[in-house]
Amino acid sequence: xxxxxxxxxxxxxxxxxxxxxxxxxxxxxxxxxxxxxxxxxxxxxxxxxxxxxxxxxxxxxxxxxxxxxxxxxxxxxxxxxxxxxxxxxxxxxxxxxxxxxxxxxxxxxxxxxxxxxxxxxxxxxxxxxxxxxxxxxxxxxxxxxxxxxxxxxxxxxxxxxxxxxxxxxxxxxxxxxxxxxxxxxxxxxxxxxxxxxxxxxxxxxxxxxxxxxxxxxxxxxxxxxxxxxxxxxxxxxxxxxxxxxxxxxxxxxxxxxxxxxxxxxxxxxxxxxxxxxxxxxxx
Amino acid sequence: xxxxxxxxxxxxxxxxxxxxxxxxxxxxxxxxxxxxxxxxxxxxxxxxxxxxxxxxxxxxxxxxxxxxxxxxxxxxxxxxxxxxxxxxxxxxxxxxxxxxxxxxxxxxxxxxxxxxxxxxxxxxxxxxxxxxxxxxxxxxxxxxxxxxxxxxxxxxxxxxxxxxxxxxxxxxxxxxxxxxxxxxxxxxxxxxxxxxxxxxxxxxxxxxxxxxxxxxxxxxxxxxxxxxxxxxxxxxxxxxxxxxxxxxxxxxxxxxxxxxxxxxxxxxxxxxxxxxxxxxxxxxxxxxxxxxx
Numbered sequence: 001x002x003x004x005x006x007x008x009x010x011x012x013x014x015x016x017x018x019x020x021x022x023x024x025x026x027x028x029x030x031x032x033x034x035x036x037x038x039x040x041x042x043x044x045x046x047x048x049x050x051x052x053x054x055x056x057x058x059x060x061x062x063x064x065x066x067x068x069x070x071x072x073x074x075x076x077x078x079x080x081x082x083x084x085x086x087x088x089x090x091x092x093x094x095x096x097x098x099x100x101x102x103x104x105x106x107x108x109x110x111x112x113x114x115x116x117x118x119x120x121x122x123x124x125x126x127x128x129x130x131x132x133x134x135x136x137x138x139x140x141x142x143x144x145x146x147x148x149x150x151x152x153x154x155x156x157x158x159x160x161x162x163x164x165x166x167x168x169x170x171x172x173x174x175x176x177x178x179x180x181x182x183x184x185x186x187x188x189x190x191x192x193x194x195x196x197x198x199x200x201x202x203x204x205x206x207x208x209x210x211x212x213x214x215x216x217x218x219x220x221x222x223x224x225x226x227x228x229x230x231x232x233x234x235x236x237x238x239x240x241x242x243x244x245x246x247x248x249x250x251x252x253x254x255x256x257x258x259x260x261x262x263x264x265x266x267x268x269x270x271x272x273x274x275x276x277x278x279x280x281x282x283x
Numbered sequence: 284x285x286x287x288x289x290x291x292x293x294x295x296x297x298x299x300x301x302x303x304x305x306x307x308x309x310x311x312x313x314x315x316x317x318x319x320x321x322x323x324x325x326x327x328x329x330x331x332x333x334x335x336x337x338x339x340x341x342x343x344x345x346x347x348x349x350x351x352x353x354x355x356x357x358x359x360x361x362x363x364x365x366x367x368x369x370x371x372x373x374x375x376x377x378x379x380x381x382x383x384x385x386x387x388x389x390x391x392x393x394x395x396x397x398x399x400x401x402x403x404x405x406x407x408x409x410x411x412x413x414x415x416x417x418x419x420x421x422x423x424x425x426x427x428x429x430x431x432x433x434x435x436x437x438x439x440x441x442x443x444x445x446x447x448x449x450x451x452x453x454x455x456x457x458x459x460x461x462x463x464x465x466x467x468x469x470x471x472x473x474x475x476x477x478x479x480x481x482x483x484x485x486x487x488x489x490x491x492x493x494x495x496x497x498x499x500x501x502x503x504x505x506x507x508x509x510x511x512x513x514x515x516x517x518x519x520x521x522x523x524x525x526x527x528x529x530x531x532x533x534x535x536x537x538x539x540x541x542x543x544x545x546x547x548x549x550x551x552x553x554x555x556x557x558x559x560x561x562x563x564x565x566x567x568x569x570x571x572x573x574x575x576x
Contacts, residue, residue: 102296
């Protein structure tokens, strides 16, 4: 019996390792490809790692005169991605927090329909949204600008942000607020000085999700931008040429774009999982 | 005056999000509803003429649309059911105390965090018929190498595999949260009564996580209906060999941005919205029976 149990445990251990391995392997492989010698990226059978590793692919990627227009990646696309993601995250949090607070704390007519409407907009398929948005941005002259991207990302992020923040505000005991209000604090003061610090983990988790939506977005930017407001993910198709796919520089580029996302998930995984599941479990 | 302020007070908190919803959501969709009833091809002429339901009829009778619809549903059904099955398995696997559990869940989060376009790129490398890892590993375990990117029968399975890699963790983490919310006393009582692991799963865990499984199904279905860049990057805008993975997203790209038929593209946007809405209503209905939302 004990032996059977040990074999069973060992088997489970192997399965868990396998799941973890499969989860991290593709990004890891991209990184490994980026530090291979250029010839090794085309090797058959595939080579796991060049010894010694080489930075040639990275140098080629960033070479301003090179095939990949390294200058553009660093001076146009990277700043565009960072500005669009950070600004839209900031706008999302600032606007959603108040709505989330109201949904969590007040009882008013139309509360449920409003909450439902907000979450329902999250169901809109972005790929179907791009066409109406394209018409709009054309009309108001915002096509191929960062402002257009920021506005769209913020709007797409608001529903999730409101629901996540609401779940976090729900966890703050009402008594704390009531005590502050009795002590004569104004509601705005209390919101900023008392509620905001208490939901800090929720703000972090929500910000990361909002940031990633914008940072990772391909569809919206693909349709709404041209040369000026181009963001990083759009360059992913550049490495597939008529001459074949350039795995080496592509690996370097992929690593560059995936790194922030993966780092975030490492540092804030606890809050992210909480944010992800809180709404679901409490629904 | 004070009383009025008190009554509208909760609504004031929604003021910051209203301009976004109005400007970036409601207005463009209204404009596109208007165009969906017009003939408007800016590449040919700037003329806009009312044509009633012509665009919708044109779509519904277009075999290319039928093909896209079929391909998209084929993809959604395969991807979502695989994700649910694997996600449930992984959740059950992780629902036990073990060392490195925190690290395990952190690492499992990785696929969800990377951009879908880069997930497609990094997976494409494995599927490459000549240089790919898969065709190198398959013969090693006695299976023939497959022409992953060239065989039309494999186009949708390839997209499904990429989607499963990226999104199974979402399902797993949501179900895992549900499993961990089961009161331990209930589980212990069942064990004391001599329940086997299967009975434990069937009579205690499953009823508890059923609403979460439905919720995960709802989200995964809605999100996989919008598949676009995975196909675009894995197979280019033609949707792979013999257009085998020509999903609705690619069809919209074609009508709106290649043929510049704005009326048709608007109608297609609305049809996609209706499809998503009907799926949502169907699943939410099932969900409502399970829990009080």
